[in-house]
Amino acid sequence: MDINIKHIGSNYLPTFFGSEIPALSRLLPIAVVFTFALFASACSDGDSSVGLAKNEMAPTLMNKKSSHKPSRKLATAGNYQFIYKINAAQFGGRTVRWASKSINVSGITNPSWQAAIRKWPVVRFKFDSSKEIVFAGYSDEYPKACGWAQPMWRSNGKMARCIIKLNTAIDSMGCHSTELVLQHEVGHCLGIMGHTNDGGLMDPVCCSSKITSRVRRGLALLYALKPGTKIRSKARARASSAMHNKSKAVRDDLFDPSGERLIHGPVIATQARQ
Ligand SMILES: [Zn+2]
Numbered sequence: 001m002d003i004n005i006k007h008i009g010s011n012y013l014p015t016f017f018g019s020e021i022p023a024l025s026r027l028l029p030i031a032v033v034f035t036f037a038l039f040a041s042a043c044s045d046g047d048s049s050v051g052l053a054k055n056e057m058a059p060t061l062m063n064k065k066s067s068h069k070p071s072r073k074l075a076t077a078g079n080y081q082f083i084y085k086i087n088a089a090q091f092g093g094r095t096v097r098w099a100s101k102s103i104n105v106s107g108i109t110n111p112s113w114q115a116a117i118r119k120w121p122v123v124r125f126k127f128d129s130s131k132e133i134v135f136a137g138y139s140d141e142y143p144k145a146c147g148w149a150q151p152m153w154r155s156n157g158k159m160a161r162c163i164i165k166l167n168t169a170i171d172s173m174g175c176h177s178t179e180l181v182l183q184h185e186v187g188h189c190l191g192i193m194g195h196t197n198d199g200g201l202m203d204p205v206c207c208s209s210k211i212t213s214r215v216r217r218g219l220a221l222l223y224a225l226k227p228g229t230k231i232r233s234k235a236r237a238r239a240s241s242a243m244h245n246k247s248k249a250v251r252d253d254l255f256d257p258s259g260e261r262l263i264h265g266p267v268i269a270t271q272a273r274q
Helices: 005-024 035-040 077-086 111-117 178-190 213-224 232-237 241-248
Strands: 102-106 124-127 133-139 145-154 159-167 262-264 267-271
Touching: 077 213, 077 232, 111 124, 111 178, 133 178, 145 178, 159 178, 178 213, 178 267
Parallel strands: 102 124, 102 133, 133 159
Antiparallel strands: 145 159, 145 262, 145 267
């Protein structure tokens, strides 16, 4: 499927990035990642640009005294491999997440939609106008997708923004409920930048309502680690040979502790039932 990110960008970036448009418009197309394509992709394309103004950067709310050392129960081989595949593989083997576990969501006032999003464990949500996770409305850009999400993060591993859109035809295309699709897309925005295959909410064909234990544990580990934590060696040391091969292509030149660059992650689309 050949989709040009510029189309998306022209729809919503002006609102958020204002004067940055000329630079952003030069970005190469970003690969649209459907299910199977994600894990195979080495890294997102179109991954750098000039950033937002510095004063737009999310404040660091993390407790400096925190050790960011996950409990032994969380730090299992399976959990590391999971977050490597669905998260760190997009960023040279380092983790990407919101700096704070309290995340702003804008554009959603419907109480039942808010309630669905609040079912996510580990993090909390504030529904206001602050643009972290942003519901940007309905679109027909991807006719076969119920909805899609595009995470963007800073080169220090801190999530900066995540845009969610729903298909204009969501009610007539086998997408289950809007609540579940939104809940699923918010999962992508929390850092689950891929799909599972376990019968749960994060499977690519939308959506079972169950947040599986694998996803819960992965999310808990992701948010127990500091953003930008290098986990490739942990995942590799314990991974199968298949993962060794896949991770060879992963670049490791994107990390920058000062977080100057804005990195555009993949547009992750969620399919309707066939
Ligand atoms: Zn999805």
